[in-house]
Amino acid sequence: MIYSNNNIRTADLFSIAKSGVNASNELLNTAGHNIANVNTEGYVRERTSFQSQLTGGVGQSTTERVLNVFAQNQLRRDTTLQSEHENFYNKTAVIDNVFASEANSISASMSRFFSAVQTATDDPTNLAGRQLVLGQAKSLVGQIGTVSAFLRDKEEELNLEISAHVKTANSLVQTIADLNDAIVVNQASNPNDEPGTLKNQRDSAILELASLVSIEVRQSSGNDGRVMVNLTSGESLVMQDGSFNVLEVENDADLNYLSLQLSSRGKPTVLNVDENELGGAIGGLLRYRDDVLETSRRELGQIALALTESINTQNRQGMDLDQQLGSDIFSLPEFVGLEYPDNANGASVVTGRITAGAAGEISSADYQVTINSVTPGAPSTLDVTVTALNADGTIIKDVNGNDITKNYPTVDAQSGIFTKMLGGVELEFSSGATYTSGDQFLIQPTKNTADKIEVIMTRPEDLALASPIRLDTNIGNLGDAELVSIKVTNNFVDNTFTDSKASGFDGAGGLHGPGSSPTGxxxxxxxxxIFFTANDEYEVRDSTGNTITTVSGVTDLNNLMAQAEGSAGWPAAFSALDDYPGFELSLQGEPKAGDAFTIGYNTDGLNDNRNGLTMADLQNKNSLQVNNSGSGSPASFHEAYANIVSDIGQQAASADIALQAAEALKSQSSDWFQSVSGVSLDEEAANLVRYQQSYAAAARLLSTAQNLFDTILAVVR
Incomplete structure (x- = not known):
């Protein structure tokens, strides 16, 4: 038989046997390495393969990891998803437990307060009942303050946790970049052996990074073993050239509201990160902050401010036990605008407060105040734009999809002058002409104010349960018209009328007479x-009988003062004020010519409880905005609080379901990955037997070669 030269084996028996022994030894080493690392976290089993030599025997060996890239990538994605849902759920569940707990229920505290008001109203002169109202008021603001302070602590805790995660992510990015360099060097030195230990360490770092943020991993185009790591949103963390970007915690005006940026080392580049697509533990924490924590803080603050201002407003509209006009029960805090870092003058100040009587306008929004221009003068004036913001800093849209923003062209910029803006907020620009065009301030009326509300009323006599006005029917009236309602809408005292909120009350137990009213x-x-000259016509007169105006063609007797204000004879000086004289009345029945109804201060009306009844009924009024966009019907205070509890509970329940699903997906992907890359002791045990037998056979071949050599030597001898 003739053989081609290419098929001639020139290796001797000793070489063939030696290569077989070495090959079996390498296989045994690989199996032993796998078995030894069966419990090593992140270890990927290895496999050694050989090429046969043309001259005979076993050729070059190659040791590589057994890896399914698709299973590995799926495990990373599912790890990201599970980590995000786990962090979101764990944090949300804590908030849910606080709001759902009866011991922490602000709704119960509100009910106890209004019940106390009702008890005091039943007997307006009873000081014990009035004292109970003040006690329940303190309990109410104390309960609100406790929950608000808890949420504030949770924000601080969250910031520390985010910062710690970012620090860990930075360390992992550095580790991956360093391991990339080490792998490139190792592969260049040992092209036939994969640096499994280094790659396992890198994969473990990448998997841990995937638990913090959502990433994508790609092999380098140079096939040098290096990998590139990007955020799912596209920003690079570890790049092909070996450089890497670092996550940094940054913020704008609110130093407690952390945001993330990518900053490249050695290059002056800063990129903002889309936090909605961040994923992982950090993404879950940020989503919890924006969707649960910050939202609930502001909504709680909205309820607290609107509730206390409503009660203050109603008490101011009453008469106390000393027959004086009512005063505030609660003090509402002022809030200082937060400066944006790019402001030209870091000493400029903007101060805000809730406008008296504007409880129904308060929303949970933040407000961005932009200085458009400054006009120096005495006083200086500003052109200002105010924009409503969500908790995450995005602009709130109205029901038509337009940005909620408003321009104020001539705002006085001096200390002590507050200008009413959006959302029941009024602002003071006390820095005068020192503002600079382009300066911006962040106003947060509801975020940090709920736990700063205090009860300032100390005397139970100061509760204004009586109405400060009453209507007397002339005893000589011939018609059957009678009072349906009389209510005070404004009793702000300013006898100089420099404040447009001035009312008809003189602050001395009476109403303005001729010469002391706005008409001068x-x-x-x-x-x-109110004097009827006919059944469909009446005159409005002052205290000396002067006719202020005549209203003709009357078809109903509701809101007689509003009808008078709409008549041609109503004084312009009255119309120039916001709400003058500050009271309204309605009658029912059929008046006759000559019938008269006299409005007067409620002197000695100590048993009057009309204002107390109105105050007690505030809990049933739908007066609170529930949607910053202006859509939806107003809600009562109890309904608004129930909405907070319900929203948090719903988010917690949904997060629990999502977490269970994510854990199931992660378990499946982990099983898939382990079925390929994990060490099976049964399989390795079988391999040991096989490799041991091949080792023994190769050793036997070596022994045979030795015997043949010895025989030849013996023949020669």
Missing amino acids: AGGVGAPVQ
């Missing part, structure tokens, strides 16, 4: 009498 000397006084 020679003018008419505040309305104090």
Whole structure:
């Protein structure tokens, strides 16, 4: 038989046997390495393969990891998803337990307060009942303060946790970059052996990074063993050239509201990170902050401010036990605007507060105040734009999809002057002409104010349960018209009328007479009498009988003062004020010509409880905004709080379901990955037997070669 030269084996028996022994030894080493690392976290089993030599025997060996890239990538994705849902759920569940707990229920505290008001109203002169109201008021603000302080602590805790995670992520990015360099060097030195230990360490670091943020991993185009790591949103963390970007915690005006940026080392590049697509533990924490923590803080603050301002407003509209106009029960805090870092003048100040009587306008929004221009003068004036923001800093849209923003062209910039803006907020620009065009301030009326509300009323006599006005029917009236309602809408005292909120009350137990009203000397006084000249016509007169205006063509007797204000004879000086004289009345029945009804201060009306009844009924009024966009119907205070509890509970329940699903997916992907890359002791045990037998056979071949050599030597001898 003739053989080609290419098929001639020139290796001797000793070489063939030696290569077989070495090959079996390598296989045994690989199996032993796998078995020894069966419990090593992140270890990927290895496999050694050989090429046969043309001259005979076993050729070059190659040791590589057994890896399914698709299973590995799926495990990373599912790890990211599970970590995000786990962090979101764990944090949300804590908030849910606090709001759902009866011991922490602010709704129960509100009910106890209003119940106390009702008890005091049943007997307005009873000081014990009035004292109970003040006690329950303190309990109410104390309960609100406790929950608010808890949420504030959770924000601080969250910031520390985010910072710790970012620090860990930075360390992992550095580790991956360093391991990339080490792998490139190792592979260049040992092209036939994969640096499994280094790659396992790198994969473990990448998997841990995937638990913090959502990433994508790609092999380097140079096939040098290096990998590139990007955020799922596209930003690079570890790049092909070996450089890497670092996650940094940054913020704008609110130093407690952390945001993430990518900063490249050695290059002056800073990229903002889309936190909605961040994923992982950090993404879950940020989503919890924006969707649960910050939202609940602001909504709780909205309820607290609107509730206490509503009660204050109602008490101011009443008469206390000393027959004086009512005062505030609660003090509402002022809030200082937060400066944006790019402001030209770091000493500029903007101060805000809730406008008196504007409880129904308060929303849970933040407000960005932008200085458009400054006009120096005495006083200086500003052109200002105010924009409503969500908790995450995005602009709130109205029901038509337009940005909620408003321009104020001539705002006085001086200390002590507050200008009413959006959302029941009024601002003071006390820095005068030192503002600079382009300066911005962040106003947060509801975020940090709920736990700063205090009860300032100390005397139970100061509770204004009575109405400060009453209506007396002329005893000589011939018609059957009678009072349906009389209510005070404004009793702000300013006898100089420099404040547009001034009312018809003089602060001395009466209403403005001629000469002391806004019309000045020679003018008419505040309305104090309704005199019917016919059944469909009446005159509004002051305290001296002067006719202020005549209303004709009357078809109903509701809101007689509003009808008078709409008549041609109503004084312009009255109309120039916001709400003058500050009271309204309605009648029912059929008046006759000559019938008169006199409005007067409620002197000695100590048993009057009309204002107390109105105050007690505040809990049933739908007066609170529930949607910053202006859509939806107003809600009561109890309903608004129930909405907070319900929303958090719903988010917690949904997060629990999502977490269970994510854990199931991660378990499946982990099983898939381990079925390929994990060490099976049964399989390795079988391999040991096989490799041991091959080792023994190769050794036997070596022994045979030795015997043949010895035989030849013996023949020669």
